[in-house]
Structures are given as C-alpha cells and as structure tokens.
Amino acid sequence: MIDLRTLREDPDRLRASQRARGEDDAVVDTLLDLDERRRSALTRFESLRAEQKSFGKSVSKAQGEEKAALLARAKELAAEVKAAEAEAEALGAELDELMQTVPNIVDEDAPHGGEDDYVVLETCGQPRRFDFEPRDHLALGELLDAIDMERGAKVSGSRFFFLKGVGARLQLGLLNMALQQAIANGFTPMITPVLVKPETMQGTGFHVAHDKEIYRLPEDDLYLVGTSEVSLAGYHAQEILNADELPLRYAGWSSCFRREAGSYGKDTRGIIRVHQFDKVEMFSYVRPEDSREEHRRLLAWEKEMLDALELPYRVIDTAAGDLGMSAARKFDCEAWIPSQGRYRELTSTSNCTEFQARRLAVRFRDKDGKPQHVATLNGTLATTRWIVAILENHQQADGSVVLPKALRPYVGLEVLEPPK
RNA sequence: GGUGGUGUCGCCUAGUGGCCGAGGGCGCACGCCUCGAAAGCGUGUGAUGGGGCAACUCAUCCGUGGGUUCAAAUCCCACCACCACCGCCA
Structure with missing residues (x-):
C-alpha cells in the first residue's frame, strides 16, 4: 500500500510511477477525490458523535418528564450518528479497496518500459564451450535417475515431479548450502508455514481473489504460498519492532506452490516451470533509508551463491512495467542454460520499500519514539530450478555431472554418475 | 471434533450498563534529593485517523466481527487464539 499522505502532498510522484509501469494514472484523481469525501464524512461523524456523548450525560442526570424529552432527542441523535458513521465507513471501504489495487511507487532509477526493456547490469563468467553435444537437464536427470517427471504426472499431474536418489540429495545439499551461507x-x-490466511497473502501484495497463480483451499480460507516471502512478511505483522534490532534478516526454507495458469505450453519439459518447488529465500526488514543499500547486499549474496556454484550468469535490472505489485525495484540473476542457449532467471531480489509493511502494519520506533513503517526486501538464495543450471553447466560427455567444489560437502558426492 | 475456562494500555491486574472520557502496580523516561548512585518523592507514559505552523484538540481502539441500548470493556450472537480435559489420528 502506498502512503495516502504522500499522495496528497505529491500526487505527481504516483502519476509518474503509474506511467513508468505503463498503467493508468487517472487513478490518482479518483483517489484524491475519494479521500477528500471520506475525510469530510469522517469529520461530520466525529462531531455528531461528540455531541451524542455529551448529550448522553445529561440524559443520565435528568428525571421524569425532562428525561423523556431528552431521550427522544437522544434517539434522533443516535440515528444521525449511525447514518454519518455508515457513510464515512462506506467511503473508507471504497477508498481502501482502490488503494489495495495501486502498485508500489517505482524507484526512479528503475528502467522504464515493459518485460523486454530490462538493463543488463553485468555478466559474470563465460558460457562453457562443449566439445560434445550437451544434454538438457531432463535428459541428464533421467540418465542419473534423479528426476522422474512421468511418475510426477501420474501421481499429481503435469508440472509435478519426483526428485530421486542423487536428485533428492542434490536439492537437499544445494538448499542446505544456501541456508548455511545465509x-x-x-x-x-x-x-x-506454506498455508497462510488471506490477510497475509493480501498484505504481501498478492490478490487472493484475482491472482491466477495462487492455489486456494476455500473450505478453510487458506492459501498456498508461492514463496516463503509471504510467510516471512507476515511474521512481524501488527508489530512495532525495536529500532536497535534492525535490520532483521531471515532465511526461509519452504516448498512453494504456483498454479502457472496461462503458461500452457511454456517450459513444459523438465523442472524449469513446475507447480511445486523448494526454495531458500532471504528476507530483510530494514529502516526505509537503508533499503537501497540492503537491496545491493541481497544481490551480492545471490551472486556469492552463483559464484560458489561456478555458474555463468548475468544480472538484469527489471523494467518498471515488469515489476510486481509490491516491488519498487527488482534485480534478477539469470544463469546460462546451455541446452537453451540463453539466460534463465535463477534469482530475483525486490525492494518493496514500505509497501508491504504498510499493508501488514510492520513498524519500528524511530529516534523520536514515533512508529514508522519498515522497508522489506527479499531475494532468492537457491531453488529447485538451480538444479537445471547445475546439471547442464557441469555435465560431461558420458552424462555424469561434476559438482562444483563448494557444493560437494553438502551433497556428499563429487560426481553424479548414471547408475550402472 | 466435544466440554469447560481465559483474552483489558510493553508486562501484571481492577473493572457485571452512565461516577471507565479505563483505575492501580511493575517497567520505562524526565525531574527533585545526592559528591555520585540506590532508595524515596513528584511528573509523564500506547496506537490509528481528522483538524492545527505549534502547544494542542476531536474521534476511534478493552482478542475479531456483528447485535441490543439514548448510552457497552461490561449484556447477546458468531468467530479466532491460548489453556485444561475427553475423543480421533499421521
């Protein structure tokens, strides 16, 4: 949620942000108008309510006929108060509903434009030259008896899979390495938790009602998270944190669930795009003025992981139009995937500034003792998808995969070999 | 799933319709006292929103949401969380 007071003082900032995202900036005027009407309705209610309260006093003191007369007037007043309150509430609800749909104000340094208007910040490592035809990750996974898509589909449907044997060990080792680094x-x-209440999902910036990505359990009004970011953002909801305990940094390990609606036919082979995967996610609560620095730190920690795994990758600065609801800025690290001859996203780190904290009411006390919203940030440290990059980049002609040194102690193997 | 109990300002607690427009204690902050401190004494002590340059002021908030009433922390209903016991089950 954006800040209403900032909006009142500087509506052009939101207008510019909306345009950078390629969204309608007319919403600004609608918001301002609604806010104005809500405030005057609220003032009306409050003065009526004050009158009612003082009037109630005289009722309790009066006797006999006088009391009866006062009671009659009090009843009228009560009705007026009720009506005024209802009006203020209705306008408040309308404003709130609209506010829920307004995305975060983008960082002015974020590139303008849509999905393809990202800026490549740097390229790290060189795509490897193969003196044989490299296999794709699924061919390798099957050869190693590490990935079983067919039985995944049998048991759960398409985009589900089993990690088996060295595949299971590889994932556990990878995620554990990420956790240890964190x-x-x-x-x-x-x-x-991977199931969360609607307010937690909503507070993190996902639309429970409209988001096509979310798995729902309507019978229990619970929602499967697409990332532990959701649970970690909700962790401190409704709390006022001590300034001296900031920054708070959490590394969440969880399964993640995504419906992948609308991506039919995309990445249908293997485990690049699946309904359920595991992830270690970094999540930071910081003072708003520290958020840009923290964002760079998260990016640096992601790179540390990718470097340790000896993967060639590039870092992109995502364009405004491709940012999520909550993000003011986003950097992705994309690893080279030899079988596809292109870079694919392995990590994503977002600076959500105070957007999520405002929705979830996560605050800290500043020097003057006043509560202020924190800034929240998240970033990927490892996911199931990383297996794709590890297998493909470190494969040998016979289908075996030489694990990067840093990963070996976590997996307990140096080389993944096809079973005899 | 069932039965019973509990839920008040950071913590503990008072409070069974108007004197609660929430009292007290602890903690914390400031002041007095002191060479300094402790003790003692005094003052203050939340959140959200509206108005105001400001001191300030008004409204809302007693787990959450409804309801009854001129008036609700207090009465009624539903829900949630926690505790205890019972039942069932990885």
Whole structure:
C-alpha cells in the first residue's frame, strides 16, 4: 500500500510511477477525490458523535418528564450518528479497496518500459564451450535417475515431479548450502508455514481473489504460498519492532506452490516451470533509508551463491512495467542454460520499500519514539530450478555431472554418475 | 471434533450498563534529593485517523466481527487464539 499522505502532498510522484509501469494514472484523481469525501464524512461523524456523548450525560442526570424529552432527542441523535458513521465507513471501504489495487511507487532509477526493456547490469563468467553435444537437464536427470517427471504426472499431474536418489540429495545439499551461507551472513534460518490466511497473502501484495497463480483451499480460507516471502512478511505483522534490532534478516526454507495458469505450453519439459518447488529465500526488514543499500547486499549474496556454484550468469535490472505489485525495484540473476542457449532467471531480489509493511502494519520506533513503517526486501538464495543450471553447466560427455567444489560437502558426492 | 475456562494500555491486574472520557502496580523516561548512585518523592507514559505552523484538540481502539441500548470493556450472537480435559489420528 502506498502512503495516502504522500499522495496528497505529491500526487505527481504516483502519476509518474503509474506511467513508468505503463498503467493508468487517472487513478490518482479518483483517489484524491475519494479521500477528500471520506475525510469530510469522517469529520461530520466525529462531531455528531461528540455531541451524542455529551448529550448522553445529561440524559443520565435528568428525571421524569425532562428525561423523556431528552431521550427522544437522544434517539434522533443516535440515528444521525449511525447514518454519518455508515457513510464515512462506506467511503473508507471504497477508498481502501482502490488503494489495495495501486502498485508500489517505482524507484526512479528503475528502467522504464515493459518485460523486454530490462538493463543488463553485468555478466559474470563465460558460457562453457562443449566439445560434445550437451544434454538438457531432463535428459541428464533421467540418465542419473534423479528426476522422474512421468511418475510426477501420474501421481499429481503435469508440472509435478519426483526428485530421486542423487536428485533428492542434490536439492537437499544445494538448499542446505544456501541456508548455511545465509546463516554465515547473519540471517536467522526459518522453516515457514506454506498455508497462510488471506490477510497475509493480501498484505504481501498478492490478490487472493484475482491472482491466477495462487492455489486456494476455500473450505478453510487458506492459501498456498508461492514463496516463503509471504510467510516471512507476515511474521512481524501488527508489530512495532525495536529500532536497535534492525535490520532483521531471515532465511526461509519452504516448498512453494504456483498454479502457472496461462503458461500452457511454456517450459513444459523438465523442472524449469513446475507447480511445486523448494526454495531458500532471504528476507530483510530494514529502516526505509537503508533499503537501497540492503537491496545491493541481497544481490551480492545471490551472486556469492552463483559464484560458489561456478555458474555463468548475468544480472538484469527489471523494467518498471515488469515489476510486481509490491516491488519498487527488482534485480534478477539469470544463469546460462546451455541446452537453451540463453539466460534463465535463477534469482530475483525486490525492494518493496514500505509497501508491504504498510499493508501488514510492520513498524519500528524511530529516534523520536514515533512508529514508522519498515522497508522489506527479499531475494532468492537457491531453488529447485538451480538444479537445471547445475546439471547442464557441469555435465560431461558420458552424462555424469561434476559438482562444483563448494557444493560437494553438502551433497556428499563429487560426481553424479548414471547408475550402472 | 466435544466440554469447560481465559483474552483489558510493553508486562501484571481492577473493572457485571452512565461516577471507565479505563483505575492501580511493575517497567520505562524526565525531574527533585545526592559528591555520585540506590532508595524515596513528584511528573509523564500506547496506537490509528481528522483538524492545527505549534502547544494542542476531536474521534476511534478493552482478542475479531456483528447485535441490543439514548448510552457497552461490561449484556447477546458468531468467530479466532491460548489453556485444561475427553475423543480421533499421521
């Protein structure tokens, strides 16, 4: 949620942001008008209510006929108060509903434009030259008896899979390595709920009612998270944190669930795009003025992981039109995928500034003792998809895969070999 | 799933329709006292929104949401969380 007071003082900022995202900036005028009407309705209600309260006093003191007369007037007043309150509430609800649909104000440094208008910030490592025809990750996964898509589909449908044997070990090792790195960098490891209440989902910036990505359990009014970011953002909801405990950094380990509606026919082979995967996610609560620096730190930690795994990748600065609801800026790291001859997203780090905190009411006390919203940020440290890059980039002609040194102790193997 | 109990300002607690427009204690902050501190004494002590340059002021908030009433922390209903016991089950 954006800040209403900022909007009143500087509506052009939101207009510019909306245009950068390629969205309608007329919403600004609608918001301002609604806000104005709500405030005057609220003032009307409040003065009526004050009158009612003082009037009620005289009723309790009066006796006999006088009391009866006062009671009659009091009843009228009560009705007026009720009507005024209802009006203020209705306008408040209307405003709130509209506010819920307004995305975060984008960072002015974010590139303008849509999905293809990203800016490549840097390229790290060189795509490897193969002296044989490299296999794709699924061919390797099947050869290694590590990935079983067919039985995944049998049991759960398309885009589900089993990780088996060295595949299971690889994922556990990878995620554990990520978690250990996070711990070394001061993060508190967390294993989070994967089912959350609607207000948690909504507060993080996902539309429970409209988002096509979300799995729902309507009978229980619970929602499967697409990332532990959701649970970690909700973790401190409704709290006022101590300024001296910031920044708070959590590393969440969870399964993630995505419906992938509308991506029919895209990435249908293998585990690039699946309904359920596992992820270690970094999540930071910081002072708003520290959020840009923290964003760079998260990016640096992502790169540390990718470097340790000896993967060639590039870093892109996502354009405004391709940012999610909550993000003011987003950097993605994309690893080279030899079988596709292109870079694919492995990590994504977003600076959500105070947007999520405002919705979830996560605050801290500033120097003057006043509560202020924190800024929240998130970034990927490892996911199931990374297996794709590891298998493909480190494969050998016989289908075996030489694990990068840093990963070996976590997997307990140096080379993944096809079973005899 | 069932039965019973509990839910008040950071913590503990008072409060069974108007004197609660929430009292007290602890904690915390400031002041007095002191060479300094402790103790003691005094003052203050939340959130949200509206108005105001400001001191300030008005409204809302007693788990959440409804309802009854001129008036609700207090009465009624539903829900949630926690505790205890019972039943069922990885």
